[in-house]
Amino acid sequence: MSTINKSMTDNKKQPSSSDGPSRVDGRLKVTGAAKYSAEFAVKGLVYGVLVGSTITKGKIKSIDIKKAEHAPGVLAVITHFNSPKVPGYQVATDPGKPAVKGPVKVFNDDQILYNGQPVALVIADTFERALFAASLVNAQYIAEKHITNLKDNLGKAVATHDDTEYKRGIVDAYKSAPIIVEQEYMLPSEVHNPMELHALIARWDAADKITVWDKTQGVKDTQSNIAKLFHIPVENVQVHSKFVGGAFGSALQVWPHEVAAIIGAKVVKRPVKLVLGRADMFTSVGYRPLTWQKIGIGATAEGRLVGITHHAVGQTSTYEDFAEGPTDISRSLYACPNVNSSNKILGLDVGSPTWMRGPGDATGAFALESALDELSYKLNIDPIELRLKNYAETDPESGKPFSGKNLKDAYKLGAEGIGWKNRKQEAGSVTRDGWLLGYGMSGGVFGADREPATVKATMLADGTLVLQTAVSDIGPGTGTAMVAIASETMGIPAHQIRFDLGDSLYPNAPQQGGSTITSSVGSAVYMACRDLKEKFQQLIGNGGEDKPNYAKILKQHNLTQLQVVTDSKAGAEVDKYAMYSWSVHFVSVLVNPATGVVKLNKVVCVADSGRIISPKTARSQVIGGAVMGIGMALMEEAIFDDRYGRLINNNLADYHVPVSADIPQIEAIFVNKPDININPIGAKGMGEIALIGMAAAVANAVYNATGKRIRNLPITPDKLVDWTALT
Amino acid sequence: MENKNAHSKPESELEEKDNSRRNFLKQSAFITAVALTPAPAVKAAAMHLDEKIAEAFEKVPVKLEVNGVMHNLSVEPRATLLDILREQIDLTGTKKGCDHGQCGACTVHVDGHRVNSCLTLGVMASGKKITTIEGLAKGEELHPMQEAFLKHDGFQCGYCTPGQIMSAVACIREGHANSETEIREYMSGNICRCGAYPNIVNAIQEVKSGGQIV
Structure with missing residues (x-):
């Protein structure tokens, strides 16, 4: 670990569950007053x-x-x-x-x-x-x-989009490297299963x-x-x-x-x-597609990557060409001169899949980060060390500088948090009370996009600031973050601010998906507040106070309100920089050698996603992503009976999602350095990276504990028990 | 938290049954009359009046004391407590997540015990005291568990939250909140897909260690 510069990170206190302001709509949620569709x-x-x-x-x-x-x-x-x-x-x-x-x-x-x-x-x-x-x-x-089986029909897969093939340098260069890992991975179909059932009330008010x-x-x-x-x-x-009530892409x-x-x-x-x-939630509102992947990675004996080849075939329906792009992550996560990849799809007689939290990259990260871990054992190099040896200082795909990247800090913070120094490189070598103990880590990355958004900001006569925009909040706490931004910008307390959302009458905002809302709507809120403040300062003339008494000014000028409508969108930075958020997940697991049960011992997740606007809700988002990633790693699998083309576990008793007993305390750590190039508030997305990479971290820890490499998720006990020892 | 504003004790279940029975006998007499006159009965069936007759039988009187308020209802025996709360009394704080007792979103207290209201028929709860999430706070003053969920962010989307909170209160009352491990075990009937479990455990531990009567 000597390669990480210790002075780069300070020991800022990381938030606990009770730190920071609570949700602005929390009271409605804990009293049952919040109305869902x-x-x-x-x-x-x-x-x-x-x-x-x-x-x-x-x-x-x-x-x-x-x-x-x-x-x-x-x-x-x-x-x-x-x-x-x-x-x-x-x-x-x-x-x-x-x-x-x-x-x-x-x-x-x-x-x-x-x-x-x-x-x-x-x-x-x-x-x-x-x-x-x-x-x-x-x-x-x-x-x-009908045909519902992917594995038996891989040969029929097709490339349907222009962007499915990628090539940098020499094709299949990994094959010429001295150290090679070449493996296949299967990710089962996962179902979003938000707790709120999809529902609507439809009313015709007139013929049109x-x-x-x-x-x-x-x-x-x-x-x-x-x-x-x-x-x-x-x-x-x-x-x-x-x-x-949750959605995760559905x-x-x-x-x-x-x-x-x-x-x-x-x-x-x-x-x-x-x-x-x-x-119906299993068939009618999408799911993460069942995906086959093959990865070839080659490295020098010193651990420098020579080439990555990454192919994927994802399931789609016969009537829609849905492709989530799982191999795209291999283009830019590491500095590697030769990369070639493809994303193919196979239409089966199933309902269409759709975007699910961390689309594409969550699938790809499992394969890439598992393969990298495997490579680290072949090289006998610490997995973090291997990643640092191949650290990308500029975007390997576009050659552009990153708008902001502090991944080295994240590695360091996470390693300290989990106690990485206690990890033994030799797999299956540590036991505790009869259980096998292992450590694993994995990285995650997701594009940090900023979509156009418009915010209407109105200062009312009583000094209440009303912000309106047509965004939804599926859970991360959008209103809470937006009020925090407005409170800071306007210099008024949060309780004087109302954030109205979830209504098509309000000005345009993007869908809440792809980790874009804080960057997009947050920037729009900031800019609208800045415009509104400027309007006030024009009223009171030059040299106005920094924290004016808005109600008083309105009264002095005989105004009932002051309003701005501000448009916001990405600018020239899009061409100048490669923009991403990063995460690193660390876990330690205990595996029972007799039963194959995997227990999470400790989980530490680090997010490098710019400035943290709302520490309490940001922490919850990271923890929530980790929990869903643990589900992906250990239990979630929608199983088809191919004879009938029908799911056999389309309920919450048979399709397992994590419950409280499965989840230990999870430490969320934020690098919390503003990305000054991406938008005026320096914040970027967190929803996807919270999950991306988590499954690989668990699988890597299971390998470190047991010496068993599981490449087909979920890691259920039957895959870990040595049945031959029982006979 | 027993509701202090609860109305006088509801009529006994026996009286309830007597009521239902009287109705049944009255309706049976009508059926018998129909049965004794074959021709009109056939005609009734042809005109789907048999459905109308069935309809008369489909409803039974139910008295539910919900959050201290007595509701005299006429419900179909197949109506679940969950659907009665949500669709007939407009208490939508109790959530529908699976209808099969697999997720816990519909957890309410019936005579102080936590139950899945989706697995409880309304008729089974007749004469009993039901507390839903809407009945937990004392006016503007939140229940300590609601405060703790708010403080520790024991939720994201909020949909499983009413069930989690009702379950959490019962978990302490039952004496099943003595350690983090025990809380996790006894809260595992309530799924949170947003994954707020660590925060929920923190909230319950704070209320438990605070020693307040829940």
């Missing part, structure tokens, strides 16, 4: 329940809806036989060309593309009646042969006017998509999404169930509430 008491509300296909591929032959229609309380049973056509679905097709791919068109035709695809919507006056009547719908199908209370990560995107689908003016679509698009509820509300001429069941 299905919780609005809209007048005249009725209930919709979907019926899913019981075959995986084929056509609907008939649907008998008589029994369901006559069940008590039923208002309508909608299928493709009787559904009003969604205008946006009716795209003219060129008979000479293959059909344009796109989302499933609900109730549009007889095609079945995946198991569980909605074939009918039952609407009744109560939820119980709708649920029962849905069981009476009898659909008959003409089944066709609609209001939805919807679970979405982007109210503006949902608004424009609904407008396009139903051919109505954008301003006639109102989307409310004030509280979102609410970045308009899904068939949302269109179904809107169709239903049109048919029954009443507001329809539709809440997906937990089983």
